[in-house]
Amino acid sequence: MSGRWYDGNDFLLLENGEEFYPRVFSRIGEARKEVVVETFILFEDKVGLALHEVLVAAARRGVQVDLTIDGWGSPDLSEQFIASLVEAGVRLHVFDPGPRPFGMRPNMLRRMHRKIVVVDGEIGFIGGINYSADHLADYGPEAKQDYAVEMQGPIVAEVHRFVHANLAAGTRHNPQTRRWWRWRRRARHAPEELPKPGSARAMLVSRDNGAHTTDIERQYRVAIRAARERIVIANAYFFPGYRLIRDLRRAARRGVDVRLILQGTPDMAIVKVGASALYGHLARAGVRIFEYCDRPLHGKVALVDHEWSTVGSSNLDPLSLSLNLEANVLIRDRGFNGYLHERLDHLMRLSCRQVTFEQVEHESGLLNVVRSYIAFHLVRWYPMLTSLLPRHRPRLEAAMAHELAHAGMGHCKERP
Incomplete structure (x- = not known):
């Protein structure tokens, strides 16, 4: 729906x-x-x-x-x-x-x-x-x-x-x-x-295993491709599909201020392993990455420019984008967008560690390069792989x- x-x-x-x-x-x-x-x-x-x-x-x-x-x-x-x-x-x-x-x-x-x-x-x-x-x-x-x-x-x-x-x-x-x-x-x-x-203005957007398998991801991508000034995404479990990563990279390269707030103190160790394997691809394009370190991040919110926002249950990972039943609301309102940006900016300034491009490059030994290569191709192919799992x-x-x-x-x- x-x-x-x-x-x-x-x-x-x-x-x-x-x-x-x-x-x-x-x-x-x-x-x-x-x-x-x-x-x-x-x-x-x-x-x-x-x-x-x-x-x-x-x-x-x-x-x-x-x-x-x-x-x-x-x-x-x-x-x-x-x-x-x-x-x-x-x-x-x-x-x-x-x-x-x-x-x-x-x-x-x-x-x-x-x-x-x-x-x-x-x-x-x-x-x-x-x-x-x-x-x-x-x-x-x-x-x-x-x-x-x-x-x-x-x-x-x-x-x-x-x-x-x-x-x-x-x-x-x-x-x-x-x-x-x-x-x-x-x-x-x-x-x-x-x-x-x-x-x-508001829209309900859902993901199911029937007629709405990619609706939430598609709405994210539409907003990212239309971005002109800023994108801020705060998401607990970040391992999105190849196309969404590509859209973020392209936005950063055309001058959009793209910021990701991800888990720095994860509730599951594999969460950071998966997300950090993508840092190099994102940072090279100019995406700014912030790790929230006060406690585990569980949020699923985002904003684009000065009107578009979303809040909901969907993470940006294979479970939420290809398997789970999820629901988000999309909001077009300058006041709400501004307040959400204020709260996320507060998080970035006071509770986050910024991961710089230099840090990513310094840590990119052979093992990390291999890990990043595997992760990059997993996100490219996981929609096809998950479609092979039984649906109910x-x-x-x-x-x-x-x-x-x-x-x-x-x-x-x-x-x-």
Whole structure:
């Protein structure tokens, strides 16, 4: 679902869990009719328990609540945690395609990676922040740096339609849920019916394994090719395709100030290994690389020139660009772009180490040259390679209260 711009929207940038969680929980607490949540990770820690509390309270006061989690990203929820959600009336859906022979998930690389909330079809959130305590600064050195946005305006109706389409598609082929799903209906609002509280143009862009396999990457490339002054990309897992790298190099060579903010303190060592193998190709063209060193970077944001921005769940790596189910919002608004640039500039000035061309050249021994050569050709060919992996038809199954007498999350996660 991609391709239409909507005028009249308002966006609020939310940085890290300290800004995101209170805002989301407050909106859910004010819900009158409906709450829909999609998330990759939900942990049973202080953040997950806080979400649990507001969802249960909403369901008990008659709000229709749908919560979709990924079975791979949220594997360890207790029976009590799940049962109390379901018994309160929360419709819990587990995205976990296919059976698990010998306890293994064959399609573990194809994940529901989106992070979306829609409240009453009028307020929306989208970004990269999961529901886990490692998005809060008090978690310690491993706390993540991340971003999301709160949305109001016609774009929310599009996001609302999108999340309901996901629920419908996920249950359509599951006989056990057909009767339960007869309540399907149109989105609560058409885009033209919602107020226009701001001046931002916005588009929802998604990636799936059907009709929208390259939409997010394509929108990045369109914006990069049109850039005239500046490009700033802050992305946690950076190993994009050959064409996107080529577009960044060409932008830098025509005089655009191209800056990448990548992980300097990665949560997984291979993240830095993969990204740094591309540094030479990028630096030689004039791309400026900054490594964020305060803590792990988990953000997926970018801006081009003075109007275009994007915030969402999609990294710039093979998982997000070729395998996962992702969603980003594109924003055309000078005010939002300017504020995002201010926050990213703050990161670069105070919390990043710039990797210079001289450093890259100094470190480019024979081993690094070979590694860079291999990495360069991997990004050139990985779209073809990933297309050979098996695809699945995404399915969801609702967790029913009576089933939980015999199953905790250990069994729930086996539901497709």
